[in-house]
Amino acid sequence: MSSAGLRVDLGRGLVLPNPVGLASGTAGYGFELAQLIDLDRLGALYTKGTTRLPREGNPPPRVAETERGMLNSIGLHNPGVDWVAEHYAPLFAAWRIPVVVNVAGAEISDYMHCARHLDGVEGVAGVELNISCPNIAHGLDFGRDAAGAARLVDAVRAVTGRHVMVKLSPNVTDIAAVARAVEGAGADSVSAVNTYVGMKIHRASGRPVLPQGTGGLSGPAIHPLALAAVAEVRAAVRIPVVAAGGIDDVATAFDFFAVGADAIQVGTASFADPTTALRVLDGLAERAAAGRIPARWGTTAVGSP
Numbered sequence: 001m002s003s004a005g006l007r008v009d010l011g012r013g014l015v016l017p018n019p020v021g022l023a024s025g026t027a028g029y030g031f032e033l034a035q036l037i038d039l040d041r042l043g044a045l046y047t048k049g050t051t052r053l054p055r056e057g058n059p060p061p062r063v064a065e066t067e068r069g070m071l072n073s074i075g076l077h078n079p080g081v082d083w084v085a086e087h088y089a090p091l092f093a094a095w096r097i098p099v100v101v102n103v104a105g106a107e108i109s110d111y112m113h114c115a116r117h118l119d120g121v122e123g124v125a126g127v128e129l130n131i132s133c134p135n136i137a138h139g140l141d142f143g144r145d146a147a148g149a150a151r152l153v154d155a156v157r158a159v160t161g162r163h164v165m166v167k168l169s170p171n172v173t174d175i176a177a178v179a180r181a182v183e184g185a186g187a188d189s190v191s192a193v194n195t196y197v198g199m200k201i202h203r204a205s206g207r208p209v210l211p212q213g214t215g216g217l218s219g220p221a222i223h224p225l226a227l228a229a230v231a232e233v234r235a236a237v238r239i240p241v242v243a244a245g246g247i248d249d250v251a252t253a254f255d256f257f258a259v260g261a262d263a264i265q266v267g268t269a270s271f272a273d274p275t276t277a278l279r280v281l282d283g284l285a286e287r288a289a290a291g292r293i294p295a296r297w298g299t300t301a302v303g304s305p
């Protein structure tokens with residue numbers, strides 16, 4: 001099924017051939033998945049959260065299954081931004097799929113360092129600022145504070161000409177306030193949502209299954225929560241909104257388009273079935289062929305300036 005006509009222009013040079021992406025941290029840097037599926041048919045690959053220096057991540061176990069979902073506490077295991085820029089980006093450059101590098105840090109200077117290092121690097125289509133990681137110390141600090149998030153985006157905006165997407169945390173009382181703040185500071189788009197803080201107890205011992213105590217909940221269990229958050233964000237900003245949370249088929253993806261998302265990310269479902277994102281894409285293409293897609297597609301994203 002052809003996906004021509006599903007192109008989404010998110011602004012500042014980030015043009016997705018179609019709206020279906022792979023969510024950060026659920027596809028690594030794409031190399032393993034590329035052996036299983038035709039990555040180049042998809043709209044975008046959002047990489048694992050990448051930091052200034054390499055990180056080993058948290059001790060195992062790092063994941064736990066829950067009812068219709070999973071908890072993870074990976075702790076941003078990644079090879080560091082230098083490695084990504086020097087060794088991975090040249091490989092990304094040979095792909096058709098745009099690669100957006102998800103960036104994380106503890107300080108504004110960490111994010112600036114990463115964004116500066118990736119600016120102008122061939123193969124890097126944009127950066128997604130992860131201000132919403134529940135699994136590292138200070139990972140949520142910027143995501144929970146609208147003024148802090150704005151300062152971060154303002155600083156990153158100054159050091160990169162690439163598209164800046166900001167990944168919002170659902171673990172806040174007012175996600176719309178954070179969305180508005182980052183839009184005001186110059187973000188080109190927002191993605192929502194990251195995982196929800198959750199916990200699972202090992203019943204025999206009465207202790208948490210994950211050594212950190214809590215982890216990030218994802219998968220179908222969060223879909224209704226994520227929908228509500230995305231609807232709230234959509235109403236708050238004019239910039240494009242990229243949605244994630246529990247998508248496991250074309251219907252759950254379409255729910256996000258119904259509340260105004262411009263593009264989507266498939267996450268946890270890829271672990272159970274690596275072809276999920278392609279199935280979602282094929283489903284969208286079928287709907288497109290039947291004329292059942294939003295009129296704005298094939299042109300420019302809803303809120304693009």
Ligand SMILES: Cc1cc2nc3c(=O)[nH]c(=O)nc-3n(C[C@H](O)[C@H](O)[C@H](O)COP(=O)(O)O)c2cc1C
Pocket residue numbers: 023024025026047048049050072074076102130133167193194195217218219220222244245246247265266267268269
């Ligand atoms: C194992 C795992 C690792 C993740 N790592 C990151 C990450 O490094 N950066 C980030 O912004 N989001 C990360 N996420 C969040 C996902 O990108 C996505 O926002 C979230 O899982 C909700 O989508 P889903 O329910 O389809 O998985 C991770 C999720 C999982 C399950």
